[in-house]
Amino acid sequence: MSSTRAAPVFTVVMATYNRSHHILPSIQSVLRQSLTDFELLVIGDCCTDDTEKVVRGVADERVRWLSTQERWGTQSGPNNTGIAAARGSYIAYIGHDDIWKDDHLRNHLETYRKTGADCVVSGLVADEGAGPDYIWVLGLIDGPDAARDNFFPPSSVSHTKDAAARAGPWRRPDETELAVDSDFQVRLIDAGGHFASTGKISVFKFTASRRYLSYLFKSSDEQNALLEQLSDDPASVNVDEMVEHAKRNDRFMSATNTSFANVRQQSLKTRGLDLPPLEPLGSIHMLRQDDDARGADWHGLRKKNRGLRFAGPNAIARLLLPVTSSGPVRLSMRLCVLDGADLSQIRFTLNDTPVQPKLTRLRKKKIGRLWQATFEGELKADSYSFLKLIHPPDQMVKTISKRPTGLGVGTVILWPADTRHPAGPVLSFASRFIRI
Incomplete structure (x- = not known):
């Protein structure tokens, strides 16, 4: 000027x-x-x-x-x-x-x-x-x-x-x-x-x-x-x-x-300016849920259910994957479905690419129904990846108080798609960290 x-x-x-x-x-x-x-x-x-x-x-x-x-x-x-x-x-x-x-x-x-x-x-x-x-x-x-x-x-x-x-x-x-x-x-x-x-x-x-x-x-x-x-x-x-x-x-x-x-x-942390370090994917990588600040995407970690976080109130819940890989990966995670959530209506994307998880129904716990979601996709080779769980807006809840409603996510497990890790035993081990 x-x-x-x-x-x-x-x-x-x-x-x-x-x-x-x-x-x-x-x-x-x-x-x-x-x-x-x-x-x-x-x-x-x-x-x-x-x-x-x-x-x-x-x-x-x-x-x-x-x-x-x-x-x-x-x-x-x-x-x-x-x-x-x-x-x-x-x-x-x-x-x-x-x-x-x-x-x-x-x-x-x-x-x-x-x-x-x-x-x-x-x-x-x-x-x-x-x-x-x-x-x-x-x-x-x-x-x-x-x-x-x-x-x-x-x-x-x-x-x-x-x-x-x-x-x-x-x-x-x-x-x-x-x-x-x-x-x-x-x-x-x-x-x-x-x-x-x-x-x-x-x-x-x-x-x-x-x-x-x-x-x-x-x-x-x-x-x-x-x-x-x-x-x-x-x-x-x-x-x-x-x-x-x-x-x-x-x-x-x-x-x-x-x-x-x-x-x-x-x-x-919420805005993504204080991130965990990127790690290359080895034979297997486990990401347990913590209580880090995640804005309106996730409710806080439930004390009664260590390792379990419920999505919301944002209808799009992002999950950071601080892992890199140059080849396809398999990803499995435990889901907990409660009142107000219809798992068939929830869409999943990996780095904004739609993925269709294979859903296996597990035993029912006091707090809700457990599912195992497994799918294959591509991580970024040199940067952070992210999952999105996209809910119909009318399924999201305003608050989580004594008894939550909606969709909860537990430990996330990743491994190279060209290896044959026994997902069942691995997830059984991971489930020990989630008391539901």
């Missing part, structure tokens, strides 16, 4: 890491703003993919690419770089996989002029990717004091440059007990920042920390679909209905700034 160009009203800061062309829907939602007087700074956190090339290829002089000097592993570094380079009177943030409605910046500017605030927040819908019962509605505060008690993600926030100077830079995760975005929000308030809400929902957040392996197996299908819907028929995006769902499920304005303290490591 030319230095002679007049300073814009808004500087929009978009922190990113290895989002490649999947960043484009978020960029487009900014470029479609009805208030056009802004610059968009896309700041890479030392990206190692082609995100820079993709961003520089956007044919709009308002878009600039910057990069941090070192890898931060969090939005803090890119946000600080963006604030330092900002030319606008107001600084707004948008996540690299979030979407704004086209009136977002206009709503913020009108709120600044009406209220005299130096920090503004919009209503935001945070979508966990598991259906309407798993959305949050945040940012609709009813007064400046409510900003301290309620958390709202940065994609819904803007502030003056002066407010940022008073608050100081975004901190590293090891410098605060809060999540870095909560910490910055609280410090804006402590530095005298006066928050006001637009009172309108104009932000849609696709919560990466609830989308299992979202940084490993990237997709922008949801963002593109929403962007198209907002363009073709904005009224079809029924935010009133979303608010009602959120209120019904106690997800309306119920997130606090302490809700997400000390969750960074869990979030890294």
Whole structure:
């Protein structure tokens, strides 16, 4: 951007890491703003993919690419770089996989002029990717004091440059007990920042920390679909209905700034940024279920049934296979089918290739019916593979409490397809790790 160009009203800061062309829907939602007087700074956190090339290829002089000097592993570094380079009177943030409605910046500017605030927040819908019962509605505060008690993600926030100077830079995760975005929000308030809400929902957040392996197996299908819907028929995006769902499920304005303290490591695991090491497949490989964070794809490990995890609430449950192989493999796993699950309606894919498992019915246990699923397929030779268990949405359950419903998965066993491992004895051994 030319230095002679007049300073814009808004500087929009978009922190990113290895989002490649999947960043484009978020960029487009900014470029479609009805208030056009802004610059968009896309700041890479030392990206190692082609995100820079993709961003520089956007044919709009308002878009600039910057990069941090070192890898931060969090939005803090890119946000600080963006604030330092900002030319606008107001600084707004948008996540690299979030979407704004086209009136977002206009709503913020009108709120600044009406209220005299130096920090503004919009209503935001945070979508966990598991259906309407798993959305949050945040940012609709009813007064400046409510900003301290309620958390709202940065994609819904803007502030003056002066407010940022008073608050100081975004901190590293090891410098605060809060999540870095909560910490910055609280410090804006402590530095005298006066928050006001637009009172309108104009932000849609696709919560990466609830989308299992979202940084490993990237997709922008949801963002593109929403962007198209907002363009073709904005009224079809029924935010009133979303608010009602959120209120019904106690997800309306119920997130606090302490809700997400000390969750960074869990979030890294969920998003696929902290992975187990890849291992070549030997004669046999056993993957027992653990209680690692898996977002909305899997419920937690059941204490009464060690080694068994139930799918949901997401209708697509992904299972990571940190194993490589240059040839075909056989895979077997124990399934536990409970009330509400029809095994014949559940589809299986391996690296997005459909597979048809051979299902063998085993003895019935107190908790449900056991099956053995066995099939053959191809693992990736130099990267992580994944299984998908795809359920009809009406089979997924909201919660698992005293007695679960749905489909549970136990130990997964892999071996080369050209060897003749006795699957029955192997699985009998594996079943010792599952008390059902």
